[in-house]
Amino acid sequence: MRKILIVGGGYAGFYTAKKLQKHLARGEAQVTVVDPLPYMTYQPFLPEVAAGSIEPRHAVVSHRRHLKKTTVITASVSKIDHAAKKVTVTPAVGDPWDVDYDTIVVTAGAITRTFPIPGLADEAIGLKNIEEAIAIRDRIADCFAKASNLPAGPERDRLLTFVVVGGGFAGIELFGELRSYASALLRHYKNLTIDDTHFHLVEAMGRIMPEVSLKTSHWVLKNLAQRAATVHLDTQLASAVNGKIELSTGESFESDTIMWTAGVMANPVMRNTDLPAEERGRLRVGADLRVISDAGVVPDAWGAGDVAAVPDLVPNQGVGGFTVPNAQHAVRQGKLLAKNLVADIRGEKPREYRHKNLGAVAGIGLYIGVFQSGPIALKGFLAWLAHRGYHGFAMPMWERKARVFGNWIINFLFRRDLVGIPARDTPRAAFETWAVRPKV
Numbered sequence: 001m002r003k004i005l006i007v008g009g010g011y012a013g014f015y016t017a018k019k020l021q022k023h024l025a026r027g028e029a030q031v032t033v034v035d036p037l038p039y040m041t042y043q044p045f046l047p048e049v050a051a052g053s054i055e056p057r058h059a060v061v062s063h064r065r066h067l068k069k070t071t072v073i074t075a076s077v078s079k080i081d082h083a084a085k086k087v088t089v090t091p092a093v094g095d096p097w098d099v100d101y102d103t104i105v106v107t108a109g110a111i112t113r114t115f116p117i118p119g120l121a122d123e124a125i126g127l128k129n130i131e132e133a134i135a136i137r138d139r140i141a142d143c144f145a146k147a148s149n150l151p152a153g154p155e156r157d158r159l160l161t162f163v164v165v166g167g168g169f170a171g172i173e174l175f176g177e178l179r180s181y182a183s184a185l186l187r188h189y190k191n192l193t194i195d196d197t198h199f200h201l202v203e204a205m206g207r208i209m210p211e212v213s214l215k216t217s218h219w220v221l222k223n224l225a226q227r228a229a230t231v232h233l234d235t236q237l238a239s240a241v242n243g244k245i246e247l248s249t250g251e252s253f254e255s256d257t258i259m260w261t262a263g264v265m266a267n268p269v270m271r272n273t274d275l276p277a278e279e280r281g282r283l284r285v286g287a288d289l290r291v292i293s294d295a296g297v298v299p300d301a302w303g304a305g306d307v308a309a310v311p312d313l314v315p316n317q318g319v320g321g322f323t324v325p326n327a328q329h330a331v332r333q334g335k336l337l338a339k340n341l342v343a344d345i346r347g348e349k350p351r352e353y354r355h356k357n358l359g360a361v362a363g364i365g366l367y368i369g370v371f372q373s374g375p376i377a378l379k380g381f382l383a384w385l386a387h388r389g390y391h392g393f394a395m396p397m398w399e400r401k402a403r404v405f406g407n408w409i410i411n412f413l414f415r416r417d418l419v420g421i422p423a424r425d426t427p428r429a430a431f432e433t434w435a436v437r438p439k440v
């Protein structure tokens with residue numbers, strides 16, 4: 001049986017495996033997914049998870065539960081040796097081992113891209129995985145609880161100052177959702193008001209959300225300003241040492257919660273492979289998702305999603321001629337990749353990837369959203385409904401959709417759950433403090 005190995009079970013990898021399960025005939029191929037995480041993450045929900053509007057486990061999809069005909073290995077691929085047709089798999093515990101394959105599919109996604117800004121690596125947190133979203137949710141709840149015990153002053157200001165760097169889609173959604181979360185928390189802190197909280201978004205360019213029209217982005221800026229959230233355009237983060245934020249404009253303030261959402265880059269596994277990469281480190285693929293080099297198609301190698309530079313065949317779309325890194329593309333590429341792989345196994349011709357962007361929809365707080373498709377724009381409540389409707393149904397698996405919608409209905413009836421669990425990082429602390437030890 002042909003051995004197909006998928007590196008990464010996120011959007012593109014999960015859908016490739018799911019569709020291969022459907023399209024492959026019995027005995028035609030054996031599919032293995034390798035991913036350090038036991039689940040795929042529905043990343044567009046991360047801002048709402050951080051804001052307490054979605055329970056974290058509802059925003060991820062278990063590989064083992066939903067890829068029943070696929071072999072799942074929960075570990076990282078640390079090296080891809082395509083010449084020898086083997087990958088090195090490195091588990092969290094135990095020694096690495098090699099896995100042979102006949103066909104490889106690289107869908108390892110992207111990681112947060114950072115710059116060498118003093119203090120950034122030590123102080124900030126990204127928003128690319130569910131653990132980061134949970135940590136932000138708990139941190140903010142904890143900051144409010146601590147701040148309420150303090151008199152007005154620099155210490156309290158630092159706790160109630162929240163900074164997001166990066167005004168793209170993810171950054172603005174996070175910023176808007178957290179502003180809404182903070183307002184919900186304020187209802188429970190009678191000694192704090194909105195004026196005591198400070199929200200700063202730092203964006204290097206002169207505008208936010210390049211995916212929507214300038215007019216729509218201006219509406220978002222106005223909306224955020226009305227909600228006491230400051231956006232610094234044409235501004236860069238210069239330093240974050242010990243939580244002291246210094247901006248390129250000379251402005252400075254302190255914060256315990258610095259969130260970085262300023263772009264992504266191809267997964268570093270691409271630095272440890274003989275598969276061809278383009279200048280930005282992404283896997284080189286053709287429009288049919290087969291890996292290509294200068295010499296033409298590389299046999300038995302495929303790629304899709306954020307890790308790959310997929311040519312965008314739709315005129316005037318994409319960046320630099322390639323599809324932009326988003327879920328809309330990753331899902332569709334994963335589905336097509338599965339079909340093309342089956343076609344290839346059966347000696348048929350693979351199809352080229354072509355998808356006209358459907359537009360963009362974002363939630364920027366409870367009951368507030370924006371939607372843009374070509375010249376058509378929706379703002380406010382209707383756009384927010386479109387955002388929830390689209391993403392609720394786009395969440396893979398009915399079981400997961402039901403949990404998300406169920407959670408939203410419960411939140412509508414009883415409001416979002418504002419309980420913070422700050423001791424989550426030190427779960428043994430209470431036990432360890434009081435545990436009786438043998439006498440020495």
Ligand SMILES: Cc1cc2nc3c(=O)[nH]c(=O)nc-3n(C[C@H](O)[C@H](O)[C@H](O)COP(=O)(O)OP(=O)(O)OC[C@H]3O[C@@H](n4cnc5c(N)ncnc54)[C@H](O)[C@@H]3O)c2cc1C
Nearest residue numbers: 008010011012043044077108109305306325326327328330
């Ligand atoms: C906060 C946020 C909001 C977003 N909102 C939207 C939105 O509203 N609309 C939209 O279209 N897009 C959105 N996106 C972008 C979208 O989520 C990504 O483009 C999409 O997840 C890319 O899919 P992928 O399969 O390429 O990568 P991923 O979904 O990131 O999957 C990559 C997988 O590879 C695994 N992996 C990593 N390293 C290894 C390794 N060494 N070995 C094996 N496996 C590995 C990872 O654990 C992961 O499971 C958002 C992203 C973020 C972060």
